[in-house]
Amino acid sequence: MATVEVDNIAHELSNLDFHHPFTPYTVQNQFMRTVYQILQTGEGQVGILESPTGTGKSLSLICASLTWLRNHKATEQEVALEQAGEAYKDEPSWVVEQLLSRKRGELLRQWEDREKRLASFRLKEKAQEERSRKRRRVEDTRAKIETTVDEDAEWLLDTDDHDVHQEDALSGLSKESREILEKIGLGSRIKQVDSDEEIVEEKIKIYYTSRTHSQLSQFITELRRPVFPSSLPTSVAKGSDIPSTEPVKLLPLSSRQKLCINPSVARLGSVQAINDRCTELQQARSSTKCSFAPKEELLSQTHQFRDSTLATLPDIEDLHQLGKSLSVCPYYASRGVLPGAEIITLPYPLLLQQSAREALGIKLEGNVVIIDEAHNILDAISNVHAAELQLSDLRRGRQMLGVYVKRFGKKLKGINRVNVGRVGRVIDGLTEWLEGALKLKDEHGIVDPNDLTRHKGIDQINVYELIQYIQESKLAYKIESYVAHVENDEEGKKSGPLKAGSPVLHALVSFLIALTNLSSEGRIFYQKTHGAAADVKLTYLLLSPTHAFSSIVSSARAVILAGGTMSPFQDYKDQLFPTLDSTKVTSLSCGHVIPRENLCVWTLASSHPGSPPFEFSFKQRGNRDMMNQLGLSILNVCNIVPDGVVVFFPSYSYLDEIIKIWQQPQSGNSHPIWDRLQLRKMVYRDTKGESSDDVLRDYSQMILGARAAGDTRTGALLLSVVGGKMSEGINFSDRLGRCVIVIGLPYPNIASPDWKAKIEYIESTTEERLIKEGQSKSEATAQAKQAARDFYENACMRAVNQSIGRAIRHRGDYAAIILVDRRYGTGRIRGKLPGWIRDGLEKDSHEKGISALMGALGGFFRKKSQENASR
Incomplete structure (x- = not known):
């Protein structure tokens, strides 16, 4: 795997304008150049890129990928013009020039027609919204009217056993609906209609996916910031009065559950029920055919939907509202937008399942795939299947x-x-x-x-x-x-x-x-449950994501896996594309945008030099003395660190156990550790199975000044769990997270059936592959066991890294990070921390105790307090 450094970035990229709306940081330039280089190289390239939270990763992905796309389109068109001229090189020069002039004119006219039409939609948005509001009231009333000709028809199975279609982009629709969608550009044929309805198809698209709709909405918000140049080649734009910039054409794709505007269907709740009822209502035999489904009478509204979408950079909620205002189904109308879109956003399941891609008409061949928040991708593939x-x-x-x-x-x-x-x-x-x-x-x-x-x-x-x-x-x-x-x-x-x-x-x-599925790729487990009545559950677990992901890697021009905490990297290559040549894989771990002096990273191996070490392994966790020493160490940290301290424990059960110990009186001291912590900071805790919203609200209010008069406590302490509700997606910026403490190494339970199966699978498949490559049985067995151990350890360290990333959220932020366990002092574990954490780590801190840590924390926060006072 090729590791990319700044010095290795191609020279021709050094002065490239990425059209970033702000002055990029050095790490942002490094990140954007790497993305651009991967996309430019193409030919099945894969990038595994880590850029810490707070470094503008999403905006960097946007600027790099769309700058490349616009440059690539302009270059491809210029090359096509040159090739057209070469084909007539034996003709007189004036003939060649006339030919090229006509082709340039056609490109320009096509571009201008589209941009003028989209611009007119932007200008008419307010007026159209008012008209749509009136139409919506009429259609909402109509949608409530139910036909009751044959009540049983809705549930009776069809008697025509032969009328079935192959699954494709139009599966489940009536013949009439399929023909309408084919007219607007989706299907086996595209019917040319009036010039104002032509589809300018974008041949190369960027498919951007993330885990949740809220993350996709944030991405679209960022997409509205930069302005990109026209995709026309210079020879075409030269001498014309067209604008030098061109708005981005975006399509946010989603499921019927998010986009359905038929009240009788949308209220069904479950995805499966909505999907089945929707396709049922498209059939010609249905007694209550959906009034919003594609049909001839809605062709004009469908084109309005397409052009409004391409004109306005909408999010999913905007599409839903647009469909309601035009009384046309946004789920199906979105398919007519697909050919004209440059960038398509969609949640993980719609990209990761081949059947979902086919249903939406998504073709990855030759296109770019960007997977954000990709530290989740291995679990996401397993969950989807x-x-x-x-x-x-x-x-x-x-x-x-x-x-x-x-x-x-x-x-x-x-x-x-x-x-x-x-x-x-x-x-x-x-x-x-x-x-x-x-x-x-x-x-x-x-x-x-x-x-x-x-x-x-x-x-x-x-x-x-x-x-x-x-x-x-x-x-x-x-x-x-x-x-x-x-x-x-x-x-x-x-x-x-x-x-x-x-x-x-x-x-x-x-x-x-x-x-x-192939039995070699997954396992089935049973689990007894004890509630009001005895029950037992069967669970299917996909062990290998390779096959599910291979169709994406083999089809796309390039795949970018990007995240804030991707370290360690090796699992992605081993699990997602193990046979891909290493020359096609680029990895990059960016530094943070914060100054080095804004970070204080320590490992705490014991409370005092020479005392028993902190080792929160499964066997040692129950050591009562170690639990008490941990509590006293956290109390000492709380005495120095201002505002918010967040502590991550290995599991909810261990957090419960340790709180019970802290609540008990200590020998020689009448005050339990729990009470002493409460006197110093207000203590909050994450509880399994309960919402974290109230806890986060109270924790934030306590830190930001909402405490009672006379309360002398300096902020709050939040006790949470690695991999729990607080460890991902929560922003503990500034005063909310001046210190993050990670207790132990949160290894998964290797005795659980699913982890046993995963380890066995990795060992057997790795050994089989190595033997085929010519290694001896003993060598292959040893390496296979090490590969399984690495996978197990990497899962643990990804969870740790994700928790650490909750604190530093922007360039001006600062925080202390404390890793409590002697094993954090080993080179193997440190090597799996993100580069920016390793750079900020006090190298020999694991050899020191709590006193040295207190000195370091005191100096760090005094300096920050003085800097803040001088501003």
């Missing part, structure tokens, strides 16, 4: 199936009757296995898929065909919605549309899909 199923779910599903068959059984014919019977067999077989699992001695364990499918002859059923049938017939939705309808009637709730029910049968389908 995970599935769970409980015994109680299956019992409920069997009951629902019985209710449905009682009502419609006599109307089920042919393949419908056969497949409904097969669903019943699958439910009964899985139920039988799970009821047997309740009697197993162990509370959890690994399940053999063959044992699972042996009951009731499930292994004799073609599961692929059954899944396809359930999806195409919408069986799960029909059964669940009918049962919800019956139950609502029984309760006397006859208010019309069905309320959302628990998607039990959809969970069954997800689990069946997981069962069809």
